[in-house]
Amino acid sequence: MKLMTVLILGDENDPHVQAVREAAVGFGSEVFLFNFRSRDSRVTFVADRKVSALFVNTAGELHSSAITSVWWRIKPILPNTPPPNPIATNFKNREWEFVLRSLPKYMEKTVQWVNPIERQVFLNYKPNQLAIALEAGLLIPRTLFSNDSGSILDEFQAEEKIVYKTISPFVDPPDGVIMTNFVPRETIAQTAANIAVCPGTFQKPIEKSYELRVYVVGGEIFAFRVDSQRSQAGRLDWRRAQDEDIFQLTRLDEEVARRIMRFHSLAGIVYGAYDLIVSVDGQTYFLECNPGGQWLWLEHALGVSIANRLGALLARR
Known part of the structure; x- marks a missing residue:
């Protein structure tokens, strides 16, 4: 069996990265973590008769020909104070962005991406999401x-x-x-x-009965009911009540699940975190899909293992 080598583009201090890295290693994969913000990180893209990429850091080096899966887990860093030279900082970040977003063309076509960069970027534009939701047959608020x-x-x-x-x-x-x-x-x-x-x-405001947080990892669905209306802080936006006991595992209505999977397919993504509202009259409304959404607090609170599933996916198990 070919050794699977996973490239994680992210931060070693990100708990999600730590959890998925551990899971992928547990499934027998080699994992190379590359944090472009680290001073020890080096990258070289070669464009000659053929193209290739080389990643180097204190853990060693990884050639693009060895990579079988990539997890794009790059998150913005939010400093407590503005950088001393914002123009230089923006330039540096933009140079890294332009190089790393070009990576798919410098790798084998068989590499599995979670998520494909161009699809993740496309989905980050919220107007695109609602157009896809309608095509998938999902209800949306006006x-x-x-x-x-x-x-x-x-x-x-x-x-x-x-x-x-x-x-x-x-x-x-x-x-x-x-x-x-x-x-x-x-x-x-x-x-x-x-x-x-x-x-x-x-x-248009929707009168809520409760909300849903749904994760799709490959073809598997993890669904959570969010009783946001029991929370004074979280009635309008449950993120304001993320530490409260308002989450529980649930089973999705089959038709809603089918339409979410249709959205997932049309969007061209492998992983996505979906937010939906169930109205007082029983209708389910799509709000958004975050292609890089957080989940670990639910994993810790309710004992599910999304990280394990994602690690297995990257390890192709």
């Missing part, structure tokens, strides 16, 4: 991506409050994060100039 306050007010005439989300993540270190919020109609009317600065996500 949504506008807009910076036109007039259009927003016209579209949601019956709503006193409208759900607002950023289209991309917004983080203001050390702890400023914009989560889901209700915005009164009068605020939208009074702040038209501010809204015009950039588009946002505006949605």
